[in-house]
Amino acid sequence: MVISRLIADARKIVFKFGSNTLAGDTGRINQELLEEFAGQAAVLIKKGKQIVIVSSGAQIAGLSIMGKWARKKDLHYRQALCAVGQVELMRAWRRAFEIHGQRIAQILLTRDDFGDSIRTLNMRNTLFTLVDEGIIPIINENDTVGVEEIKIGDNDTLAAQSAVLWSADLLILFSDIDGLYDKNPKEDPGAELVETVQDIAAVRKIVATGGMSSFGTGGIVTKLDAAERVVSYGIPMILAHGGRRGVLEALAAGTQRGTVFLVEKD
Numbered sequence: 001m002v003i004s005r006l007i008a009d010a011r012k013i014v015f016k017f018g019s020n021t022l023a024g025d026t027g028r029i030n031q032e033l034l035e036e037f038a039g040q041a042a043v044l045i046k047k048g049k050q051i052v053i054v055s056s057g058a059q060i061a062g063l064s065i066m067g068k069w070a071r072k073k074d075l076h077y078r079q080a081l082c083a084v085g086q087v088e089l090m091r092a093w094r095r096a097f098e099i100h101g102q103r104i105a106q107i108l109l110t111r112d113d114f115g116d117s118i119r120t121l122n123m124r125n126t127l128f129t130l131v132d133e134g135i136i137p138i139i140n141e142n143d144t145v146g147v148e149e150i151k152i153g154d155n156d157t158l159a160a161q162s163a164v165l166w167s168a169d170l171l172i173l174f175s176d177i178d179g180l181y182d183k184n185p186k187e188d189p190g191a192e193l194v195e196t197v198q199d200i201a202a203v204r205k206i207v208a209t210g211g212m213s214s215f216g217t218g219g220i221v222t223k224l225d226a227a228e229r230v231v232s233y234g235i236p237m238i239l240a241h242g243g244r245r246g247v248l249e250a251l252a253a254g255t256q257r258g259t260v261f262l263v264e265k266d
């Protein structure tokens with residue numbers, strides 16, 4: 001029941017969706033999932049909660065239109081693909097939230113933005129303004145400008161940085177697994193879910209972290225890094241499966257399992 005308590009207590013929640021969660025097995029953005037989530041998020045907002053979303057999926061969305069670029073590995077084609085896909089991704093989110101009367105805004109960030117105090121302050125103020133006005137910011141990395149050396153590289157880190165920047169009360173990472181396991185559950189059917197993590201350093205030593213799903217960029221390691229970052233700022237994190245109907249309600253009701261990374265006072 002720790003998960004339901006954390007969700008009940010949090011006023012400001014950052015949600016992160018991985019590409020595989022958004023696309024499922026189809027290789028296309030799962031519009032139904034987005035709409036369903038938007039409905040649940042709207043309920044939370046009506047209860048007085050504020051939300052920010054960090055969304056991957058630009059590449060997958062791009063491929064659904066520019067399928068012929070699938071084999072092009074050249075950096076500029078990949079960036080072009082993300083530029084095409086980002087528009088589609090935001091269209092999908094906009095349609096999803098529109099149904100529930102919610103407006104969204106796009107924020108594209110790079111690593112440099114977090115290293116510069118003036119930019120950081122601007123980002124923070126913009127986030128606060130949008131949310132105060134009842135608009136849901138949807139954040140992604142600006143892949144068009146980010147070559148490998150200057151990239152944040154994965155949206156787990158971006159989500160953690162955004163949660164810290166916005167002084168969130170809770171970060172929820174949605175992936176295509178129920179949480180952190182002692183072994184990669186995709187490779188080992190006997191893997192067991194770790195439901196509560198107090199000591200991330202200790203967990204790193206005992207958990208096998210190899211492999212990631214087809215469109216994932218970080219795997220489980222960047223999720224542990226994200227947890228470490230937010231927990232050090234007093235923000236707890238939940239890692240859960242985001243691809244099922246009613247996920248938020250199920251987590252809030254304590255009927256869906258996940259992994260909770262607790263801060264000391266919890």
Ligand code: ADP
Pocket residue numbers: 017018019020021174175176177179180181182183184185186207208209210211212213214215216217218219220
């Ligand atoms: P996302 O796109 O949601 O960010 P990733 O594919 O980057 O997801 O990372 C999640 C994947 O990490 C899982 O699908 C799983 O295959 C892999 N993984 C490796 N080790 C573990 C582990 N110990 N527990 C959970 N998942 C693991």
